[in-house]
Amino acid sequence: MQRRKRKLLKPRRRSKPVARPITVPGTPKVSVVIPAMNERRTIASVIRQARRVHPATEVIVVVNGSTDGTELIARRSGARVIAYEEALGHDVGRGIGAKQARGNILLFLDADFVIPARELRPFIYAIDRGVDVALNSYMGITRTHVVHPVVLAKHALNFAMSRPDLRGASMTTIPHAMSRKALEVIGAEHLAVPPLAQMIAIRSGLDVHKVHEVGVGRVNPRKRRAYKVDPLRNLIIGDHLEAMEWLLNETNERGQQTDLSRDRSFVG
């Protein structure tokens, strides 16, 4: 009883507030884009880790539809904040943040996963070495016979693009990074639909690789368990269909895959 009381009296350890926003001399090299919606529990830690990925880093937090003070915490943590009152929807914040980014390397994170900076640096290094889009190698649980439909869709997209080496790596998964060149080729407005952005990147001949595995499935499992049916499932499957439609419109109805010696005139 005594112990419990003392514990209650003990002030909770909070992250150190940063009084002034970090000013990066000249243009920053790395821009970290973090869309956030009601993430006050984690946003400060996410920003703290993000700032450590490179000495010249700017952190852009796109706060949307937040009512819990996420914006204030983000500002105090030294991030550039772009705030919207209404919720923008999944991944739209990424495009908005990317438009505002000044760095040559863009790193995309989510505000609900705290990923240590050492796990983020491989993505920055890869872009520095000349990769255009650096993806997380994590592809969900695939050692089973039945997989989640989102995992299935991610695999299908890469196979449709003849990139079997990517397996289930996807721009839907964070963290991932891209060069400024990649951003210009893809177009910031397409970042709202990550599979579409990935499709455009591969189709445009950009260097897309999976570079490092961060197990984002395990980082924050508690939140996932709250829903019985993943509410984003249908959205993400739709995103993949949208990406495939883009490919089919760009190429032909077979996505430029071979028909081998098939002679269709016999069955007209």
Add this chain to the structure above:
Amino acid sequence: MRRRKAAVRKSTRKLPLKKRKTRTLRRRVAKPSPLWTALIRRAGSRYALDHPPAEGQDAQVYVNSLWYGCYMSEGRRIPHTQYAACADAFLEGYFSQLGRAKPDWALVPTKKSIAAVVTAFNEEKTIEAVLNQLHRMPVREIIVVVNGSTDSSFALARRSARATVVHYPNSLGHDVGRSIGARLSGSDMVLFLDGDIPIMAEQLAPFIRAIDHGADVALNDMTPHFGPFFTRDGVTIMKEFLNTVQGRPDLKSNSMTAIPHILSRKAIEQIGAANLVVPPKAQSLALELGLVVVAAGSVDVIKGNKVTRFNTGIANPVSNLIIGDHLEAVHTLLKRHASRLNYKDVMRKRAKLQGGTT
């Protein structure tokens, strides 16, 4: 030391995943129960007394119709695993009563007429075995589409007394023969086979039963023959994706790309024989049209498949062809419906992203 360890790890990762032994789930084959076989054998002898074979009638078809009557009345509860043994017992009872030797037939659980379409492209080693298995069944039509064969496939197919052989000197390409065969056939159900994989007639019974019970498309259930997801290839994954987006995740990666499968006459008419050239597209249309698609039986056709330089390796031409087929199916679906099918994007405020660059 550390570096060496890393090098070793890298080399093991480069091993092709296919070569690794994976655990496959195989169904146990149940032993035929002596009770069932004895009962059916007695029924066979009774049928022989009541319905002796008439002159000038196809005995195989006649006995099969008797067997179907027996199966539907007394044999309704025969477990599927014991079907083959019971059909055999019926034949034994029937012909021992007549005092004749039991012919090597495989009776099928239907009265509907069956057509078999076999496509052959240089399959002289296996075509005879495929046709022999078909001869064991009361199949009304056997259509062999020989195309681009430079070996004796055509001559061997012609030897069969019952087969109608269609010969194209040039190669037709993948699955075109199926479409041609389907168009030539006129039976109630059409069984599609390849000339390179002989399948025991007994293994086809579940497919025929499914169609007889009202299904329109009876697919081969390949699920037991696949390893866990991460070992699967692009073709398998595309098949599963297509089934899933059409709201049939229960079909897994079962597809009309794989043989054997059976289509009902209704299915062929509604899908259109021309669309059978691209099997995934035909399957998508079948689901679209509300036809009953089931994974009926399970035949391992992976082991028997002929290995060529075209169908091996991670990105081989045949796998690219089939992936293209699936994209064509997705294209057809998107054309018939709005983009994104039923997976609408209602959350995103995309307008916020328009205008104003970087």
